[in-house]
Amino acid sequence: MSLSKIFEISSTAIAAQSQRLNVVASNLANADSVAGPDGKAYKARQVVFQARQPERVDGTAGVRVSGIIEDDTPGKRAFDPKHPQADAEGYVTSSNVNVVEEMVNMISASRSYQNNVEVLNTTQQLLIKTLQLGQ
Amino acid sequence: MLDRFLDSIQFQGQALVLRADRQKVLAGNIANADTPGFKSRDFNFARELQQATERGAADPSRLAPVAAQAGHVALAGSAAPGTDPKLQYRSPEQASIDGNTVELDRERANFADNSVRYEATLRFINGGVRTMLSAIRGE
Numbered sequence: 001m002s003l004s005k006i007f008e009i010s011s012t013a014i015a016a017q018s019q020r021l022n023v024v025a026s027n028l029a030n031a032d033s034v035a036g037p038d039g040k041a042y043k044a045r046q047v048v049f050q051a052r053q054p055e056r057v058d059g060t061a062g063v064r065v066s067g068i069i070e071d072d073t074p075g076k077r078a079f080d081p082k083h084p085q086a087d088a089e090g091y092v093t094s095s096n097v098n099v100v101e102e103m104v105n106m107i108s109a110s111r112s113y114q115n116n117v118e119v120l121n122t123t124q125q126l127l128i129k130t131l132q133l134g135q
Numbered sequence: 136m137l138d139r140f141l142d143s144i145q146f147q148g149q150a151l152v153l154r155a156d157r158q159k160v161l162a163g164n165i166a167n168a169d170t171p172g173f174k175s176r177d178f179n180f181a182r183e184l185q186q187a188t189e190r191g192a193a194d195p196s197r198l199a200p201v202a203a204q205a206g207h208v209a210l211a212g213s214a215a216p217g218t219d220p221k222l223q224y225r226s227p228e229q230a231s232i233d234g235n236t237v238e239l240d241r242e243r244a245n246f247a248d249n250s251v252r253y254e255a256t257l258r259f260i261n262g263g264v265r266t267m268l269s270a271i272r273g274e
Contacts, residue, residue: 002155005163013166020169047171061163063170112169115239119162122235122250126158129257134264 003130006123010063010116012052017113020047020066024106027097034085035075042095042122044071044102071096138241140267149187149261153180154253156220161246171233175225183220195222 027044035041050066073096081090160176195257201207227236 002152003160005159009159009162009166017169022164049167051167051170051173060159061167061176063166108169115168115243119165122246123158124163126250126253129254133257133260134203 002125003127007120009062010120010123012064014113014120015050015117016047016063016065017109017116020049020109021106021113023047023068024102024109027102028099028106030095031075031097031102033095039098041075041093042097043075044095044097045069046071137267140263144260144263145191146188147256147263150184150255151183151256151260153187153220154249156258157244158249158253160222161242161249163255164242165239165246168235168237168239168242171235172233173237175227175236176222176236177225178220178222194254 023045030042033042045068047065048067048069050061052062052064075093075096077091077093079090080086080092083092086092157178157180164177183239203264208250225241227238228241229238230236
């Protein structure tokens with residue numbers, strides 16, 4: 001039954017997009033966090049999508065998150081000697097999250113999520129109609 | 136008389152299976168809209184349906200009922216041959232820099248089009264079944 005495979009394909013995409021949304025939420029939540037005593041601030045994280053390429057037509061082409069990478073660009077440094085987390089030179093290091101990029105990422109993820117939900121709804125309607133065949 | 140109905144239903148059944156296959160391929164494209172390097176796939180529906188029909192007609196392993204008694208009605212075979220469409224790559228109009236060739240607007244349009252045609256095929260089959268039933272009942 002080909003149509004029921006679509007549930008599998010779209011649900012992998014929905015799961016992947018929701019993981020992407022999770023990572024965006026984590027990045028945005030930590031956008032203003034500063035470095036702890038170890039001097040390391042929060043690093044922005046990004047998900048990496050990978051396709052399960054179909055070998056034949058009945059091989060599913062779902063998506064999976066193959067890994068989460070950390071952004072290695074240096075965090076923002078601000079001179080604030082009165083800050084409790086300031087280093088010896090008086091600088092405070094905060095996270096390297098780019099808030100604008102994360103917002104765009106969030107919109108893209110939520111649109112893709114919606115698209116896949118729409119595909120699921122259409123498929124469900126078609127399957128119900130197929131089950132009623134000949135009645 | 137009856138075998139014509141059955142032939143038509145068998146043909147529509149093949150079309151339905153192919154439509155479901157295409158629906159799956161398109162769902163895979165939409166699912167991978169954000170995957171770097173993913174290549175959008177599709178197949179030529181008309182050609183695949185023609186090939187499936189020809190394969191069905193020429194298949195010697197097809198189970199054809201035999202009219203062994205004088206009162207038997209000759210029927211065409213009813214075993215539907217499997218479909219295995221040949222997937223092709225879609226050439227993108229605006230390819231993205233990460234190598235992904237899925238264009239969501241086109242995929243969504245194809246998906247909607249395929250859904251409507253799937254439903255149309257379902258209705259053809261339903262119509263055939265209803266015609267046959269009313270002929271049997273003699274209403």
